[in-house]
Amino acid sequence: MKIQEYTQSKYNFEECMKCTVCTAYCPVLQVNPLFPGPKQCGPDEERLRLKDPYFFNTALKYCMNCKRCEVACPSGVNVAALIQSARIHYDHTPPKVRDRILASTDFMGKMARPVAPVVNAVTGLGITKTVLDATLKIDHRRSFPRYSGSSFTAWLKRHRKEQAAFEEQAAYFHGCYVNYNHPQLGKDLVKVLNALGVGVQLLEKEKCCGIAMIVNGMSARAARNASVNIASIRKAVDKGLKVLSTSSTCVLTLRDEYPELLGIDNDSVREDILLATRFIFERMEAGATLHFRPDYHRRIAYHVPCHLEKLGWGVFSERLLRRIPGVEFTLLDSNCCGIAGTYGFKKENYEAAQNIGAPLFDQIRSVDPEVVACDCETCKWQIEMSTGYPVMNPISILAEALE
Amino acid sequence: MIKNTHTMNPNEFDVIIIGGGITGAGTQRDCAMRGLKTLLIERSDIATGATGRNHGLLHSGARYAVNDSESAEECIRENRILRKIAAHCIDETGGLFITLPEDDPEYQNTFVESCLRAGIEAEVIDPELARRWEPTVNQNLTGAVKVPDASIDPFRLCAANMLDAKLRGGQVRLHTTVTGFIKEGDTVRGVHTRNAQTGQVNDFYARIIVNAGGVWAQEIAAMAGAQISLYPAKGSLLIFAHRVNKHVINRCRKPSNADILVPGDTVCIVGTTSSRIPLDACDEVAVTPEEVNLLITEGSKLAPVLSSTRILRAYAGVRPLISTDKDDSGRNITRGFVILDHESRDGIKGLVSICGGKLTTYRLMAEKTTDLLCRKLGNEKKCMTAVSPLPGSEEGSYEKVAQKIWETPSTAQKAAAFRMGTRAFRMRSSDRWNDALVCKCEEVSVGEINGAIERMDASTLTDLRRRTRLGMGPCQGEFCACRAAGLLAASHGCIDREREDLNQFLQERWKGNFPIGWGDTLREAEYTQWVYKFVLGL
Incomplete structure (x- = not known):
């Protein structure tokens, strides 16, 4: 190697030209003056943290890890990863009980499922919200995701034989949301893939992808989950399967957050982890066809989740939706909805989250669609709660439009 | 006894x-502490010569232990004193002397023995431990010795000494050139001066004049008719854009080129080269491509990661080495210091020159010089500089300072406490404007900049840089320079002067970027040019 032929630095922080584009694109900075912004929290303060970890700034917790700074950066600096990595390495305050609860999406799902109707009724009550707000600082204005009485995995296991009958197979990383809250989305994916001649199977073992743990100070637990997931994914990939997900955040976590933030090597399987819409789009490009209902009609406004923008894959969902005859399609402006997973549930972030989402909500109201399409479950909660418009995953819209 | 200062003419x-x-x-502070009325005259700004153009290394003395035990003993004594009196200028990093496979393995024993003889705590440590302490160190090292080296900020140290002198009644005139001496027979009575910024001409008188001109001391002495022979030796250094090492890393071998890597504030610095240059070349020293190459190649042997770490600047300083007593042969060149009493040496009364020496031993030099002055002036006060902390250093750690001022300090506030020590107490303000950042790379606030303008004689952007680290980060003034220029313009009220200052500042930044103008640093310099030329129309 020639000396100084290239330079290297953690998350490319030395590539930063201080152009401040990231700061202009940061949704948090627009609404929360306590947040110093991605450039300052990332590449600027990294030099001070390298001098002495004492210079760690607690205001980094206001970063919601939407990664819009990374999309904006013309110099390839992984700004959000720098910030999250600093939080992981230098913030030693133990996570609050509230943060542990919010981050334990799989545990909560397991506990809630058998008594789902009760949980749903209770969490919907005003008194519950008041109590949660007062005790745990989970904002009382927030509506909670509803739990399902039966899990997606139980349903798919019942249909294992008929799925195995398909010559072609794909593995499905369903995620906590599909399993505990909304099994219908998983069923919709099975319907669409089956229509393409692909059977769906579960991974040998699946744990929560861990993103909520990473951002809530529980990265050690997230790393344990990551090891289990990558081991299972590797087995599936070795069998020649693609691993699909219907959640943009799960995909981003499995592909990018594992190696960047948790140090989990996923090199050999990374390219086989795909968002379902990308898999389906590529199938159709290669000649596969889906037969849509001739009488189908929907006015759809599509919101690209921030993490999907980071992946650069919003285009696959968009193209698929546009292919459905009878769809009146509007692509919404690039905006963050403000919830960022568990971020918006926290009392201290509620105002900020709603202010961040305001431009998106306004645009949805003015477009006035029948349904908003979006690949992210937490965006869905936020948009439904804040606008009253129903939100569907593009996969569910495809399934609904199929003959 | 000294005259009552109140009855003296203001000049x-x-x-x-x-x-x-x-x-x-340092000499001004010592004099002021002993009750003398002092004036310091500087033709440019504080620490513009060798003081600000070195590693920023607080020597333990280990580097000199084998060849120059006297310097080594001086260093370790002063090292211990400065840790107490200049705490806010020092980062107690510790130092390692590493032996590489190509180095003589026997040298380590000689080295450790010499260190211990000089009173330096040198401890041989397991190479494996050294690798763990310092993950970026050359992993092939075969030996390591731990010594009490540290990193020191020369600008901060210089400013703190001057500030203390001022608090004790001393006067400072920066950007003021001595154009000649006022002599009465064989006695020097005063100096003619000219202010470089305003052109104003003034005469000042004193009972004794101290020539502490560093590498320019020969020129100054010549104006009074005295002769000094200096041997200027140029040393070049590279600044890397962030700290790669925690400890000062030295090579355990005979002192040579580019064998010290010092972590200094947010950067790390590798150096130096050494080459003799003519005296008339001292004003404009440039770093050559060969030197850059040598520094990277040799520096990478200390920490291999340097071969692919972004470089921020290259700079060179000139060591004011001195040949003792009219000996032109150069054989007696020492790294020690020499106080020349021109009365006994050349028959010129009222003039003393102080030459040579090192940053680490500045206080001792000042003490010895002031002792001589006091003998001549009949002042019997004892030197107190070894026990009296500099303004800012009264509390040991910056963590403590920050905690005392702010409940939950932000990074910028922590950085201010690191730079200013207890003087950061002045930063406590209810006016949020004072918390706004001017320099984002080094996190310097409006309050800190205004403080440097009001209390530390900063009148240009470069002055501000030396006192606050403004523009010393990766952006090299790209955004902070114009912000700070606004604050300066508000203080002196002249837009045109500030525009010219901004121009000069950016030129000076480019001068340091030029020798290493590639990769990210070139991109950034280019971007800076766009901003100032095409956006701001400068």
């Missing part, structure tokens, strides 16, 4: 010190 002093480097500043 009359006990002592005039020429030179605003660390030697001059």
Whole structure:
């Protein structure tokens, strides 16, 4: 190697030209003056943290890890990863009980499922919200995701034989949301893939992808989950399967957050982890066809989740939706909805989250669609709660439009 | 006894010190502490010569232990003193002397023995431990010795000495050139001066004048008719954009080129080269491509990661080495310091020159010089500089300072406490404007910049840089320079002067970027040019 032929630095922080584009694109900075912004929290303060970890700034917790700074950066600096990595390495305050609860999406799902109707009724009550707000600082204005009485995995296991009958197979990383809250989305994916001649199977073992743990100070637990997931994914990939997900955040976590933030090597399987819409789009490009209902009609406004923008894959969902005859399609402006997973549930972030989402909500109201399409479950909660418009995953819209 | 200062003419002093480097500043403080009325005259700004153009290394003395035990003993004594009196200028990093496979393995024993003889705590440590302490160190090292080296900020140290002198009644005139001496027979009575910014001409008188001109001391002495022979040796260094090492890393071998890597504030610095240059070349020294190449190649042997770490700047300084007593052969060149009493040496009364020496031993140089001055002036006060902390250093750690001022300090507030020590107490303000950042790379606030303008004689952007680290980060003034220029313009009220200052500042930044103008640093410099030329129309 020639000396100084290239330079290297953690998350490319030395590539930063201080152009401040990231700061202009940061949704948090627009609404929360306590947040110093991605450039300052990332590449600027990294030099001070390298001098002495004492210079760690607690205001980094206001970063919601939407990664819009990374999309904006013309110099390839992984700004959000720098910030999250600093939080992981230098913030030693133990996570609050509230943060542990919010981050334990799989545990909560397991506990809630058998008594789902009760949980749903209770969490919907005003008194519950008041109590949660007062005790745990989970904002009382927030509506909670509803739990399902039966899990997606139980349903798919019942249909294992008929799925195995398909010559072609794909593995499905369903995620906590599909399993505990909304099994219908998983069923919709099975319907669409089956229509393409692909059977769906579960991974040998699946744990929560861990993103909520990473951002809530529980990265050690997230790393344990990551090891289990990558081991299972590797087995599936070795069998020649693609691993699909219907959640943009799960995909981003499995592909990018594992190696960047948790140090989990996923090199050999990374390219086989795909968002379902990308898999389906590529199938159709290669000649596969889906037969849509001739009488189908929907006015759809599509919101690209921030993490999907980071992946650069919003285009696959968009193209698929546009292919459905009878769809009146509007692509919404690039905006963050403000919830960022568990971020918006926290009392201290509620105002900020709603202010961040305001431009998106306004645009949805003015477009006035029948349904908003979006690949992210937490965006869905936020948009439904804040606008009253129903939100569907593009996969569910495809399934609904199929003959 | 000294005259009652109140009855003196405002242009009359006990002592005039020429030179605003660390030697001059240290001497002024010592004089002021002993009750002398002092004036310090500097033709440019504080620490513009060798003081500000070195590694920023607080020597433990280990580097000199084998060949120059006297310097080594001086260093370790002063090292211990400075840790107490200049805490806010020092980062107690510790130092390692590493042996690489190509180095003589026997040298380590000689080295450790010499260190211990000089009173330096040198401890041989397991190479494996050294690798763990310092993950970026050359992993092939075969031996390591731990010594009490540290990193020191020469600008901060110089400014703190000067500030203390001022608090004790001393006067400082920066950007003021001594154009000649006022002599009465064989006695030097005063100096003619000219202010470089305003053109104003003034005469100042003193009972004794100290020439602390560093590498320019020969020129100054010549104006009074005295002769000094200096042997200027140029040393070049590279600044890397962030700290790669925690400890000072030295090679355990005979001192040579580019064998010290010092972590200094947010950067790390590798150096130096050494080559003799003619005296008339000292004003404009440039770093050559060969030197850059040598520094990267040799530096990468200390920490291999340097071969692919972004470089921020290259700079060079000139060591004011001195040949003792009219000996032109150069055989007697020492790294120690020499106080020349021109009365006994050349028959010129009222003039003392202080030459040579090192940053680490500045206080001792000042003490010895002031002792001589006091003998001549009949002052019997004892030197107190070894026990009296500099303004800012009264509390040991910056963590403590920050905690005392702010409940939950932000990074910028922590950085201010690191730079200013207890003087950061002035930063406590209810006006949020004062918390706004001017320099985002180094996190310097409006309050800190205004403080440097009001209380530390900063009148240009470069002055501000030396006192606050403004523009020393990766962006090299790209955004902070114009912000700070606004604050300066508000203080002196002249837009045109500030526009010219901004221009000069950016030129000076480019001068340091030029020798290493590639990769990210070139991109950034280019971007800076766009901003100033095409956006701001400068």
